Amino acid sequence: MAQLTTDLVVIGAGPGGYPAAFHAADHGIETTLVSEDVALGGVCLNRGCIPSKALLHMAKLINEAKESEEHGVSFGPPKINIDKLRQFKNGVIGNLNGGVAQLCKARGVKTVNARATFLNSNSLELKKADGSTDTLTFKRCILATGSSPAMPPMFNLGDDRVMDSTGALALADVPKKLLVVGGGYIGLEMGSVYAALGSEVTVVEMLPGLLMGADRDLVRPLAKRLELQFKAIHLNTKVASLTAKRTGIVAELQVEGVEPTQTFDRVLISIGRRPNSRNLGLEKTQVQIDDKGFVKIDKQQRTNDPNILAIGDVAGEPMLAHKATREAKVAVETLLGEKSEFDCIAIPAVVFTDPELAWCGLTEEQAKRENRNVEVVRFPWAASGRAQSLARTEGLTKIICDKETQRVLGVGIVGAGAGELIAEAVIAVETAAVARDLADSIHAHPTLSETLMEAAEAIVGQATHVFRPKK
Numbered sequence: 001m002a003q004l005t006t007d008l009v010v011i012g013a014g015p016g017g018y019p020a021a022f023h024a025a026d027h028g029i030e031t032t033l034v035s036e037d038v039a040l041g042g043v044c045l046n047r048g049c050i051p052s053k054a055l056l057h058m059a060k061l062i063n064e065a066k067e068s069e070e071h072g073v074s075f076g077p078p079k080i081n082i083d084k085l086r087q088f089k090n091g092v093i094g095n096l097n098g099g100v101a102q103l104c105k106a107r108g109v110k111t112v113n114a115r116a117t118f119l120n121s122n123s124l125e126l127k128k129a130d131g132s133t134d135t136l137t138f139k140r141c142i143l144a145t146g147s148s149p150a151m152p153p154m155f156n157l158g159d160d161r162v163m164d165s166t167g168a169l170a171l172a173d174v175p176k177k178l179l180v181v182g183g184g185y186i187g188l189e190m191g192s193v194y195a196a197l198g199s200e201v202t203v204v205e206m207l208p209g210l211l212m213g214a215d216r217d218l219v220r221p222l223a224k225r226l227e228l229q230f231k232a233i234h235l236n237t238k239v240a241s242l243t244a245k246r247t248g249i250v251a252e253l254q255v256e257g258v259e260p261t262q263t264f265d266r267v268l269i270s271i272g273r274r275p276n277s278r279n280l281g282l283e284k285t286q287v288q289i290d291d292k293g294f295v296k297i298d299k300q301q302r303t304n305d306p307n308i309l310a311i312g313d314v315a316g317e318p319m320l321a322h323k324a325t326r327e328a329k330v331a332v333e334t335l336l337g338e339k340s341e342f343d344c345i346a347i348p349a350v351v352f353t354d355p356e357l358a359w360c361g362l363t364e365e366q367a368k369r370e371n372r373n374v375e376v377v378r379f380p381w382a383a384s385g386r387a388q389s390l391a392r393t394e395g396l397t398k399i400i401c402d403k404e405t406q407r408v409l410g411v412g413i414v415g416a417g418a419g420e421l422i423a424e425a426v427i428a429v430e431t432a433a434v435a436r437d438l439a440d441s442i443h444a445h446p447t448l449s450e451t452l453m454e455a456a457e458a459i460v461g462q463a464t465h466v467f468r469p470k471k
Contacts, residue, residue: 002134004112006032008335009124009136011116011280012144014042015049016312016324018100020142023332025107032110032136034126039093040100040111043146044321046093047166052189054089055171056352059196063229063354071391080197086171112136118281121307125281140307142331143287143295144324145276147313155181155269159244162267165190175199175265177231179251181239183210185351187270188222191230192353200231202264204253208236211351215364217378218357218414221394225355234258242267275314299341301331309334323347346410346429350419355395358422361410361429362400373403379455381415383465386446392416397451399435401459406435408456417448424452435459 010021013035021033039046065075104111114126114134124141126134149164160167168190174197180187183205195201203210203226210226210233211219227233237255244250248263275293282289286305288296294317295310297303303310309331312324326344333340351357367374381387381395395415401408411425428438438456443449454463462468 001132004032004126004134004136005138006030006110006136007139008032008142009034009116009138009140010142010144011124012042012146012276012312012314013037013040013100013111014144014146014312014324015044015321016146016328017042017142017144018104019325020144020311020328020332021109022103022107023329024142024335025109027332027336029332029335031108032112032138033104034112034114034116034124034136036113036115038113038129039097040104041093041097042144043148045096045100047169049321050096051089051093051169052165052186052193053352054092055085055169055193056189056354058085058088059193060354062196067391080174082171082174082197089169089171116280118284121285121305138307140335141309142301142328143280143303143308143310143314144312144328145280145314147273147275147319149269150272150274151269152271155239155242155267157242157244157249159249161244161249161265162242162269164269168194168268168270177248177264177266178202179204179239179249179262179264179267180270181267182270182272183207183233183235184213184270184272185211185353187268188226188351188353190268190270192226195229201229202232202234202262203230204234204237204239204251206236206238210235211357214349214351214357215359215398215412217364217396217398218359218412221396221414222351222353222355222357225394226353232258273313273319275319277314299343300334301327301342302334318347318349320347320349344430346426348422348426350422352419355392355415356418357412357414358418358425359410359412360422360426361408363410363412364398364400367400367409372409374409375401375403375406375459377401377455377458379451379458379463379466381448381451383454383463384446384448384451385465386448386450387415389446390416395448395451397421397455399438399452399455399459401435406459408433408435408438411452413451415448415451421449421452424449 007030024031114128117125124136178199180191180203191201240252287303301309311327313319346360348360379397382393398412400410408428435456443453457463
């Protein structure tokens with residue numbers, strides 16, 4: 001057993017952990033990065049954000065090739081080489097894994113492949129894959145252990161045909177019939193991939209709508225498109241049980257007007273994620289955990305233990321990679337004694353379906369709950385020259401402004417490339433821009449970004465391409 005020492009240990013090498021290690025090393029702090037995964041990058045890079053987007057890109061190509069026939073360009077039916085598709089996805093992951101490893105080496109960050117468990121507030125047991133253990137003594141620690149897919153015991157049949165998001169991304173095959181349990185972003189993204197590859201996809205959601213955390217104006221165009229791509233979408237529906245049989249996974253559905261017993265080749269359980277705060281030995285420290293399993297932190301990412309900070313999914317919602325990366329900077333700046341805190345008011349959320357959804361800042365529903373005096377403007381993409389030329393006019397850009405000052409408080413976008421467009425909105429909300437700032441800034445024509453400009457124009461006067469009679 002080796003006795004190791006370091007000034008700072010970062011536990012977890014995802015989009016929170018490795019940026020924290022890099023930022024600390026850039027400031028001369030001796031840093032050790034501990035990762036249970038051999039491949040650096042965490043869930044996001046290896047089993048989440050990155051591989052899912054690689055597959056969604058291919059799904060988009062398949063759908064666009066099919067839809068182009070309406071505009072005079074026909075392609076033959078797609079020939080799916082599942083092995084080659086899997087190689088493409090794995091190649092993307094491998095390239096990025098290698099890049100993180102190279103940056104660790106260049107910055108002098110020590111990396112240890114082991115499972116970390118706290119012995120106390122200044123030391124860890126590091127258990128390696130071969131069963132051997134080392135002890136690491138540290139001065140400070142940043143906890144960035146992320147989250148894992150939630151799998152209720154009633155669905156955990158011990159059958160690989162019942163998958164979580166990790167299993168779905170492995171792309172073992174293309175099932176003829178796929179049941180997706182959960183109408184959140186993971187279920188809809190992966191359902192879109194498998195539908196494009198040829199699966200008959202059925203989505204079951206307990207709540208009355210898809211993506212219930214998102215603005216209904218944004219969800220509506222997506223839901224309409226998914227109704228054409230999926231075999232069925234059942235809302236207000238409960239999966240009472242799953243049973244593994246030789247012929248498939250039998251699901252018992254509780255909803256009126258739908259066949260209650262249905263058999264599927266595979267089932268994807270996508271009902272959320274839980275923080276990885278268990279079995280870390282945190283009870284041997286002063287770190288406190290809330291009733292949802294999140295580590296309690298302050299605005300400087302500090303826990304109740306003076307030696308331990310926490311960032312990313314394990315430290316609270318929203319569970320987003322880019323939030324974790326920003327928190328990494330705040331945590332290191334806190335260690336350096338700088339006046340820093342996580343004070344961002346516009347954390348962008350993106351759903352990478354087709355069309356994409358993206359939003360930041362105040363939503364219309366939130367404004368109503370808080371009795372805020374706001375003005376809400378919607379600019380339909382049917383009035384956008386670029387959207388017309390792309391044959392993607394279902395989109396919408398929505399701005400929520402303070403009624404009196406016209407300060408931009410929130411933005412929502414649904415449409416092609418919404419995830420890229422939201423960056424301008426984030427800057428507008430964070431910098432307290434007013435509608436005229438957006439309206440008077442020249443946007444290139446013809447682009448989808450003009451929809452932000454025109455939505456802002458409608459607040460200060462009239463949008464060029466939409467006329468609304470004054471009340």
